[in-house]
Amino acid sequence: MSYSILIVDDSLPMRSVIKRTFKAAGYGNSDFHDAANGKAALELMKNDWIDIVITDYNMPVMNGLDFIKNIKKDDLFKDIPVVVISTEGNEARIKEFMECGAAGYITKPFTPETIRDLITDILGEASYDEDLDDSDEDFDF
Amino acid sequence: MMKILMTAMKTSISEVMETMFYLPVEFKEESTLSQSKLDENKPNMICQLEFSGDFSGYVTLLIPEDLLFEMTENFMGESLEHLENEHVEGTLTETLNMICGNALSRVDSKVPFELKIPKVIKDSKIVESGLFTIIETPQSMMAINITAL
Numbered sequence: 001m002s003y004s005i006l007i008v009d010d011s012l013p014m015r016s017v018i019k020r021t022f023k024a025a026g027y028g029n030s031d032f033h034d035a036a037n038g039k040a041a042l043e044l045m046k047n048d049w050i051d052i053v054i055t056d057y058n059m060p061v062m063n064g065l066d067f068i069k070n071i072k073k074d075d076l077f078k079d080i081p082v083v084v085i086s087t088e089g090n091e092a093r094i095k096e097f098m099e100c101g102a103a104g105y106i107t108k109p110f111t112p113e114t115i116r117d118l119i120t121d122i123l124g125e126a127s128y129d130e131d132l133d134d135s136d137e138d139f140d141f
Numbered sequence: 142m143m144k145i146l147m148t149a150m151k152t153s154i155s156e157v158m159e160t161m162f163y164l165p166v167e168f169k170e171e172s173t174l175s176q177s178k179l180d181e182n183k184p185n186m187i188c189q190l191e192f193s194g195d196f197s198g199y200v201t202l203l204i205p206e207d208l209l210f211e212m213t214e215n216f217m218g219e220s221l222e223h224l225e226n227e228h229v230e231g232t233l234t235e236t237l238n239m240i241c242g243n244a245l246s247r248v249d250s251k252v253p254f255e256l257k258i259p260k261v262i263k264d265s266k267i268v269e270s271g272l273f274t275i276i277e278t279p280q281s282m283m284a285i286n287i288t289a290l
């Protein structure tokens with residue numbers, strides 16, 4: 001099954017790494033969208049249906065926390081699961097995100113397995129036969 | 142407090158470098174950059190990140206360009222000819238972001254620390270003074286400094 005996945009991070013390399021991790025985890029058949037901050041992501045969500053959002057916290061223009069607050073107060077977006085991938089590992093910060101409605105939290109640095117396990121919990125098992133289109137990927141799950 | 146933060150920083154550097162870049166590291170004693178064995182003839186790239194909370198300061202990370210290219214290749218899984226400057230600078234800023242965020246999470250504080258957006262510094266004169274912790278990788282060395290505000 002393919003999904004529409006939105007990756008929000010101001011770091012171009014990190015967006016690329018997260019996308020590669022999804023592909024290696026068996027979600028390679030999905031549609032990937034990306035944005036460099038929360039505001040740009042909200043604009044994108046007005047035009048494209050999104051099944052799951054992966055967001056950083058520390059971003060210019062609109063940070064991850066304000067982004068989630070905006071998603072959760074919008075009737076159209078509020079049920080979309082949002083996973084935070086951030087360097088912020090402070091328990092109070094993680095609690096703040098979860099109370100705002102985040103579906104999960106992963107701290108950087110992360111292993112591909114960490115992302116795969118959480119996303120599988122949220123979206124369900126990926127179909128490797130159909131989705132694994134990443135023969136050049138070097139992750140070893 | 143800066144000593145506690147530097148201890149946390151070393152743990153974070155090891156974790157980030159090994160997990161995201163597949164590079165084990167070892168730490169050397171603090172020294173100025175001119176006293177260190179960092180090759181002055183090689184171009185370096187520099188990044189700074191300011192933080193605030195129970196105490197405030199900024200962290201400066203210096204990585205020789207050739208080491209940063211290798212880190213970018215490892216991070217993105219792309220060979221050098223497919224990489225652009227944005228990828229290399231993005232890897233530099235993201236490295237410092239991960240190191241600082243991870244380290245500050247290990248330090249007890251009343252409120253979570255706030256991190257600003259890391260900035261690439263073009264003027265290398267800003268790192269001529271001050272003590273840096275030298276980080277040795279299998280290929281090269283890099284350096285980090287914490288300054289209190």
